[in-house]
Amino acid sequence: MKIDGNSIRIGNVLEHNGGLWRVTKTQHTMPGKGGAFMQVEMKNLRDGTKLNERFRSADKVERVTLEQRDYQFLYAEGEKFIFMNQETYDQIELTADDIGEASVFLQDNMIAVIEFFEETPLGVSLPEKVVLEVTETEPVVKGQTAASSYKPAIMDNGIRVMVPPFINIGDRIVVLTETHEYSTRAE
Template sequence: MISAGDFRNGVTFDMDGDVFQIIEFQHVKPGKGAAFVRTKIRNVITGSVTDKTFNPSDKFPTAYIERRDMQYLYQDGSLYYFMDTETYEQEPIDASKLDDNFKFVKENMEVKVLSYKGNIFGVEPPFFVELEITKTDPGFKGDTATNATKPAVLETGAEIKVPLFIEEGTMVRIDTRTGEYMERA
Protein backbone atom coordinates (compact mmCIF):
# COMPACT_ATOMS: atom_id res chain seq x y z
CA MET A 1 0.00 0.00 0.00
CA ILE A 2 1.12 3.53 -0.72
CA SER A 3 -0.31 6.65 0.85
CA ALA A 4 -0.98 9.80 -1.17
CA GLY A 5 1.51 11.63 1.06
CA ASP A 6 4.26 9.39 -0.38
CA PHE A 7 3.45 10.11 -4.05
CA ARG A 8 6.44 10.82 -6.31
CA ASN A 9 6.78 11.16 -10.10
CA GLY A 10 6.61 7.76 -11.79
CA VAL A 11 4.86 5.95 -8.90
CA THR A 12 2.15 3.54 -10.07
CA PHE A 13 -0.90 2.60 -8.01
CA ASP A 14 -4.25 0.85 -8.38
CA MET A 15 -7.39 2.99 -7.93
CA ASP A 16 -10.94 1.81 -8.69
CA GLY A 17 -9.64 -1.17 -10.71
CA ASP A 18 -7.44 0.98 -13.00
CA VAL A 19 -3.70 1.53 -12.86
CA PHE A 20 -2.43 5.12 -12.68
CA GLN A 21 1.03 6.64 -12.86
CA ILE A 22 1.95 9.97 -11.23
CA ILE A 23 3.12 12.49 -13.84
CA GLU A 24 3.27 15.53 -11.51
CA PHE A 25 2.51 15.98 -7.84
CA GLN A 26 2.41 18.87 -5.40
CA HIS A 27 1.97 18.76 -1.63
CA VAL A 28 -0.17 21.78 -0.64
CA LYS A 29 -0.46 23.09 2.91
CA PRO A 30 -2.91 26.01 2.85
CA GLY A 31 -3.04 28.54 5.68
CA LYS A 32 -6.53 27.36 6.63
CA GLY A 33 -7.84 23.82 6.32
CA ALA A 34 -6.15 20.48 5.88
CA ALA A 35 -3.19 19.68 3.65
CA PHE A 36 -3.80 17.90 0.33
CA VAL A 37 -1.89 16.44 -2.60
CA ARG A 38 -2.61 17.87 -6.06
CA THR A 39 -1.62 15.44 -8.84
CA LYS A 40 -1.66 14.92 -12.57
CA ILE A 41 -2.12 11.18 -13.17
CA ARG A 42 -2.15 9.03 -16.31
CA ASN A 43 -4.17 5.87 -16.75
CA VAL A 44 -1.42 3.53 -17.98
CA ILE A 45 -3.79 1.36 -20.02
CA THR A 46 -5.84 4.03 -21.84
CA GLY A 47 -3.24 6.82 -21.71
CA SER A 48 -5.76 9.43 -20.53
CA VAL A 49 -4.40 12.16 -18.22
CA THR A 50 -6.47 13.72 -15.43
CA ASP A 51 -5.96 16.12 -12.52
CA LYS A 52 -6.96 14.75 -9.14
CA THR A 53 -6.66 15.92 -5.54
CA PHE A 54 -6.01 13.46 -2.71
CA ASN A 55 -6.02 13.58 1.06
CA PRO A 56 -2.42 12.73 2.19
CA SER A 57 -3.75 9.86 4.32
CA ASP A 58 -5.54 8.13 1.38
CA LYS A 59 -4.05 4.68 0.78
CA PHE A 60 -3.88 2.73 -2.50
CA PRO A 61 -2.45 -0.67 -3.45
CA THR A 62 0.85 -0.40 -5.33
CA ALA A 63 0.67 -1.60 -8.95
CA TYR A 64 3.77 -3.49 -9.99
CA ILE A 65 4.93 -2.59 -13.47
CA GLU A 66 7.13 -5.03 -15.38
CA ARG A 67 10.14 -3.34 -17.01
CA ARG A 68 11.87 -5.47 -19.65
CA ASP A 69 15.15 -4.55 -21.33
CA MET A 70 14.58 -4.54 -25.06
CA GLN A 71 16.43 -3.27 -28.11
CA TYR A 72 14.71 -0.93 -30.58
CA LEU A 73 15.06 -2.42 -34.06
CA TYR A 74 13.08 -0.46 -36.66
CA GLN A 75 9.83 1.30 -37.57
CA ASP A 76 7.30 0.02 -40.11
CA GLY A 77 4.39 2.43 -40.58
CA SER A 78 2.83 3.07 -37.18
CA LEU A 79 4.47 -0.01 -35.62
CA TYR A 80 7.83 0.07 -33.84
CA TYR A 81 9.63 -3.25 -33.43
CA PHE A 82 11.59 -4.19 -30.31
CA MET A 83 13.63 -7.31 -29.54
CA ASP A 84 13.80 -8.93 -26.10
CA THR A 85 17.52 -9.08 -25.25
CA GLU A 86 17.13 -12.43 -23.42
CA THR A 87 14.77 -14.45 -25.64
CA TYR A 88 15.39 -12.62 -28.97
CA GLU A 89 11.63 -12.44 -29.57
CA GLN A 90 10.39 -9.40 -31.51
CA GLU A 91 7.52 -7.32 -30.15
CA PRO A 92 5.63 -4.76 -32.29
CA ILE A 93 4.38 -1.71 -30.36
CA ASP A 94 1.94 0.84 -31.77
CA ALA A 95 3.13 4.46 -32.05
CA SER A 96 0.25 5.62 -29.80
CA LYS A 97 1.94 3.91 -26.81
CA LEU A 98 5.19 5.86 -27.21
CA ASP A 99 5.83 9.10 -25.30
CA ASP A 100 7.27 12.28 -26.78
CA ASN A 101 10.73 11.43 -25.43
CA PHE A 102 10.94 8.44 -27.81
CA LYS A 103 12.11 10.89 -30.49
CA PHE A 104 15.59 10.65 -28.90
CA VAL A 105 15.85 6.88 -29.51
CA LYS A 106 17.74 5.57 -32.55
CA GLU A 107 17.90 2.06 -33.96
CA ASN A 108 19.72 -0.62 -31.89
CA MET A 109 19.37 1.43 -28.68
CA GLU A 110 18.46 -0.34 -25.42
CA VAL A 111 15.14 0.77 -23.86
CA LYS A 112 12.80 -0.47 -21.12
CA VAL A 113 9.37 -1.69 -22.26
CA LEU A 114 6.70 -1.17 -19.58
CA SER A 115 3.81 -3.58 -19.14
CA TYR A 116 1.11 -4.33 -16.58
CA LYS A 117 -0.33 -7.86 -16.48
CA GLY A 118 1.03 -8.52 -19.98
CA ASN A 119 -0.38 -5.32 -21.55
CA ILE A 120 2.38 -3.09 -22.93
CA PHE A 121 1.62 0.57 -22.25
CA GLY A 122 4.88 2.43 -22.76
CA VAL A 123 8.56 2.57 -23.63
CA GLU A 124 11.12 4.25 -21.39
CA PRO A 125 14.30 5.41 -23.17
CA PRO A 126 17.61 5.69 -21.30
CA PHE A 127 17.84 8.86 -19.19
CA PHE A 128 20.81 10.12 -21.21
CA VAL A 129 21.61 9.48 -24.89
CA GLU A 130 24.46 10.58 -27.14
CA LEU A 131 23.36 11.76 -30.58
CA GLU A 132 24.94 13.62 -33.49
CA ILE A 133 23.88 17.11 -34.60
CA THR A 134 22.94 16.84 -38.30
CA LYS A 135 21.75 20.40 -38.95
CA THR A 136 22.28 23.71 -37.21
CA ASP A 137 23.16 27.29 -38.07
CA PRO A 138 26.77 28.38 -37.54
CA GLY A 139 27.44 30.42 -34.39
CA PHE A 140 28.47 34.05 -34.78
CA LYS A 141 31.74 35.35 -33.37
CA GLY A 142 31.16 37.84 -30.56
CA ASP A 143 27.65 36.50 -29.93
CA THR A 144 28.37 35.55 -26.32
CA ALA A 145 25.27 36.49 -24.37
CA THR A 146 24.82 34.20 -21.40
CA ASN A 147 22.80 31.08 -22.12
CA ALA A 148 22.32 32.00 -25.79
CA THR A 149 21.02 29.03 -27.76
CA LYS A 150 20.11 28.09 -31.31
CA PRO A 151 17.94 25.32 -32.77
CA ALA A 152 19.60 22.09 -33.91
CA VAL A 153 18.33 18.87 -35.51
CA LEU A 154 19.57 15.52 -34.16
CA GLU A 155 20.24 12.36 -36.18
CA THR A 156 16.85 10.99 -35.03
CA GLY A 157 15.05 14.05 -36.46
CA ALA A 158 14.30 15.59 -33.06
CA GLU A 159 14.88 19.32 -32.64
CA ILE A 160 16.54 20.79 -29.53
CA LYS A 161 18.21 24.01 -28.39
CA VAL A 162 22.02 23.97 -28.15
CA PRO A 163 24.68 26.58 -27.24
CA LEU A 164 26.05 28.75 -30.04
CA PHE A 165 29.43 26.97 -30.22
CA ILE A 166 27.93 23.59 -31.23
CA GLU A 167 28.45 22.78 -34.93
CA GLU A 168 27.11 20.15 -37.32
CA GLY A 169 28.66 16.71 -36.78
CA THR A 170 29.16 17.28 -33.04
CA MET A 171 28.10 14.46 -30.69
CA VAL A 172 26.03 15.77 -27.78
CA ARG A 173 24.51 14.26 -24.63
CA ILE A 174 20.74 14.77 -24.22
CA ASP A 175 18.57 14.29 -21.12
CA THR A 176 15.55 12.38 -22.52
CA ARG A 177 13.33 13.27 -19.55
CA THR A 178 13.53 17.03 -20.26
CA GLY A 179 14.74 17.04 -23.88
CA GLU A 180 17.58 19.39 -22.99
CA TYR A 181 21.19 19.56 -24.16
CA MET A 182 23.58 18.52 -21.37
CA GLU A 183 27.12 18.60 -22.81
CA ARG A 184 29.33 17.62 -25.72
CA ALA A 185 30.00 13.90 -25.82
Protein backbone atom coordinates in the same frame (compact mmCIF):
# COMPACT_ATOMS: atom_id res chain seq x y z
CA MET B 1 -0.47 -3.47 -2.17
CA LYS B 2 -2.79 -1.03 -0.39
CA ILE B 3 -1.25 2.23 0.82
CA ASP B 4 -2.60 5.24 2.71
CA GLY B 5 -3.57 8.35 0.78
CA ASN B 6 -0.78 10.37 2.42
CA SER B 7 1.85 7.77 1.33
CA ILE B 8 1.41 8.47 -2.39
CA ARG B 9 4.63 9.61 -4.06
CA ILE B 10 5.60 10.87 -7.52
CA GLY B 11 6.27 7.94 -9.85
CA ASN B 12 3.91 5.52 -8.04
CA VAL B 13 1.52 3.56 -10.25
CA LEU B 14 -1.97 3.36 -8.78
CA GLU B 15 -5.01 1.29 -9.69
CA HIS B 16 -7.85 3.81 -9.45
CA ASN B 17 -11.31 4.05 -11.04
CA GLY B 18 -10.68 0.90 -13.07
CA GLY B 19 -7.47 2.20 -14.68
CA LEU B 20 -3.74 2.35 -14.12
CA TRP B 21 -2.39 5.81 -13.30
CA ARG B 22 1.17 7.13 -12.84
CA VAL B 23 1.48 9.90 -10.24
CA THR B 24 3.08 12.99 -11.81
CA LYS B 25 2.58 15.58 -9.04
CA THR B 26 1.66 15.53 -5.36
CA GLN B 27 0.92 18.27 -2.87
CA HIS B 28 0.15 17.68 0.80
CA THR B 29 -2.43 20.23 1.98
CA MET B 30 -3.54 21.01 5.52
CA PRO B 31 -6.53 23.37 5.33
CA GLY B 32 -7.62 25.44 8.34
CA LYS B 33 -10.87 23.48 8.57
CA GLY B 34 -11.16 19.75 8.06
CA GLY B 35 -8.54 17.07 7.72
CA ALA B 36 -5.36 17.08 5.69
CA PHE B 37 -5.33 15.58 2.21
CA MET B 38 -2.96 14.78 -0.63
CA GLN B 39 -3.72 16.53 -3.94
CA VAL B 40 -2.51 14.15 -6.66
CA GLU B 41 -2.13 14.67 -10.40
CA MET B 42 -2.07 11.39 -12.33
CA LYS B 43 -1.68 10.30 -15.94
CA ASN B 44 -3.47 7.24 -17.32
CA LEU B 45 -0.94 4.71 -18.61
CA ARG B 46 -3.26 3.36 -21.30
CA ASP B 47 -4.80 6.46 -22.91
CA GLY B 48 -2.70 9.36 -21.57
CA THR B 49 -5.57 11.30 -19.96
CA LYS B 50 -4.85 13.30 -16.82
CA LEU B 51 -6.77 13.31 -13.56
CA ASN B 52 -6.58 15.42 -10.40
CA GLU B 53 -7.75 13.62 -7.29
CA ARG B 54 -7.77 14.26 -3.54
CA PHE B 55 -6.89 11.47 -1.14
CA ARG B 56 -7.36 11.77 2.62
CA SER B 57 -4.93 9.95 4.90
CA ALA B 58 -7.67 7.43 5.81
CA ASP B 59 -8.25 6.55 2.11
CA LYS B 60 -6.68 3.33 0.92
CA VAL B 61 -5.45 3.09 -2.67
CA GLU B 62 -3.98 0.13 -4.57
CA ARG B 63 -0.34 0.65 -5.52
CA VAL B 64 0.73 -1.48 -8.48
CA THR B 65 4.24 -2.72 -9.16
CA LEU B 66 5.15 -2.88 -12.82
CA GLU B 67 7.62 -5.44 -14.10
CA GLN B 68 10.52 -3.87 -15.96
CA ARG B 69 12.41 -5.76 -18.66
CA ASP B 70 15.28 -4.76 -20.93
CA TYR B 71 14.48 -4.90 -24.63
CA GLN B 72 16.63 -4.08 -27.64
CA PHE B 73 15.13 -1.83 -30.32
CA LEU B 74 15.42 -3.59 -33.68
CA TYR B 75 13.62 -1.48 -36.28
CA ALA B 76 10.63 0.72 -37.09
CA GLU B 77 8.03 -0.21 -39.67
CA GLY B 78 5.70 2.72 -40.27
CA GLU B 79 3.95 3.42 -36.96
CA LYS B 80 5.14 0.14 -35.43
CA PHE B 81 8.33 -0.37 -33.44
CA ILE B 82 9.85 -3.82 -33.00
CA PHE B 83 11.74 -4.70 -29.79
CA MET B 84 13.48 -7.94 -28.78
CA ASN B 85 13.85 -9.42 -25.29
CA GLN B 86 17.59 -9.99 -24.82
CA GLU B 87 17.16 -13.13 -22.71
CA THR B 88 14.41 -15.02 -24.56
CA TYR B 89 14.79 -13.40 -28.04
CA ASP B 90 10.99 -12.91 -28.12
CA GLN B 91 9.93 -9.91 -30.16
CA ILE B 92 7.13 -7.48 -29.34
CA GLU B 93 5.57 -4.78 -31.44
CA LEU B 94 4.67 -1.39 -29.94
CA THR B 95 2.89 1.53 -31.58
CA ALA B 96 3.89 5.18 -31.59
CA ASP B 97 1.13 5.78 -29.01
CA ASP B 98 2.73 3.21 -26.67
CA ILE B 99 6.12 4.91 -26.89
CA GLY B 100 5.05 8.55 -27.06
CA GLU B 101 7.31 11.41 -28.06
CA ALA B 102 10.40 9.43 -27.04
CA SER B 103 10.16 7.52 -30.33
CA VAL B 104 12.26 10.19 -32.09
CA PHE B 105 15.27 9.13 -30.01
CA LEU B 106 15.12 5.41 -30.84
CA GLN B 107 18.31 4.19 -32.48
CA ASP B 108 19.16 0.74 -33.86
CA ASN B 109 20.22 -1.71 -31.13
CA MET B 110 19.36 0.77 -28.33
CA ILE B 111 18.45 -0.88 -25.02
CA ALA B 112 15.13 0.36 -23.62
CA VAL B 113 13.25 -0.62 -20.47
CA ILE B 114 9.68 -1.69 -21.16
CA GLU B 115 7.21 -1.73 -18.26
CA PHE B 116 4.65 -4.53 -18.11
CA PHE B 117 1.49 -5.04 -16.08
CA GLU B 118 0.11 -8.58 -16.33
CA GLU B 119 2.11 -9.17 -19.54
CA THR B 120 0.71 -6.00 -21.19
CA PRO B 121 3.37 -3.44 -22.18
CA LEU B 122 2.49 0.00 -20.78
CA GLY B 123 5.47 2.23 -21.35
CA VAL B 124 9.02 2.56 -22.60
CA SER B 125 11.92 4.26 -20.82
CA LEU B 126 14.87 5.23 -23.00
CA PRO B 127 18.41 5.95 -21.85
CA GLU B 128 18.81 9.36 -20.22
CA LYS B 129 21.16 10.62 -22.98
CA VAL B 130 21.65 9.91 -26.68
CA VAL B 131 24.34 10.98 -29.14
CA LEU B 132 23.03 12.79 -32.24
CA GLU B 133 24.69 14.50 -35.20
CA VAL B 134 24.01 18.13 -36.14
CA THR B 135 22.77 18.28 -39.74
CA GLU B 136 21.74 21.94 -39.90
CA THR B 137 22.68 25.04 -37.89
CA GLU B 138 23.55 28.68 -38.37
CA PRO B 139 27.21 29.72 -38.73
CA VAL B 140 28.86 31.50 -35.80
CA VAL B 141 28.57 35.28 -35.95
CA LYS B 142 31.85 36.96 -35.00
CA GLY B 143 31.48 38.85 -31.75
CA GLN B 144 28.56 36.74 -30.57
CA THR B 145 30.38 35.29 -27.58
CA ALA B 146 27.91 35.84 -24.75
CA ALA B 147 27.93 32.75 -22.55
CA SER B 148 24.17 32.40 -22.54
CA SER B 149 23.60 32.73 -26.31
CA TYR B 150 22.37 29.57 -27.97
CA LYS B 151 21.41 28.91 -31.58
CA PRO B 152 18.93 26.44 -33.09
CA ALA B 153 20.23 23.22 -34.66
CA ILE B 154 18.49 20.35 -36.45
CA MET B 155 19.67 16.86 -35.50
CA ASP B 156 19.94 13.79 -37.75
CA ASN B 157 16.65 12.48 -36.30
CA GLY B 158 14.82 15.70 -37.23
CA ILE B 159 14.40 17.30 -33.81
CA ARG B 160 15.39 20.89 -33.06
CA VAL B 161 17.80 21.54 -30.17
CA MET B 162 19.28 24.80 -28.92
CA VAL B 163 23.10 24.47 -28.95
CA PRO B 164 26.04 26.71 -27.97
CA PRO B 165 27.54 28.89 -30.73
CA PHE B 166 30.68 26.72 -31.11
CA ILE B 167 28.67 23.70 -32.38
CA ASN B 168 28.86 23.24 -36.18
CA ILE B 169 27.30 21.01 -38.83
CA GLY B 170 28.66 17.48 -38.52
CA ASP B 171 29.40 17.75 -34.78
CA ARG B 172 28.09 14.96 -32.57
CA ILE B 173 26.41 16.10 -29.35
CA VAL B 174 24.78 14.50 -26.32
CA VAL B 175 21.06 15.32 -25.94
CA LEU B 176 18.91 14.65 -22.87
CA THR B 177 15.96 12.48 -23.96
CA GLU B 178 13.55 13.75 -21.33
CA THR B 179 13.97 17.49 -21.95
CA HIS B 180 15.34 17.51 -25.55
CA GLU B 181 18.18 19.77 -24.36
CA TYR B 182 21.85 19.93 -25.28
CA SER B 183 24.12 18.37 -22.65
CA THR B 184 27.69 18.23 -23.96
CA ARG B 185 29.73 17.63 -27.07
CA ALA B 186 30.15 13.89 -27.77
CA GLU B 187 33.61 12.33 -27.62
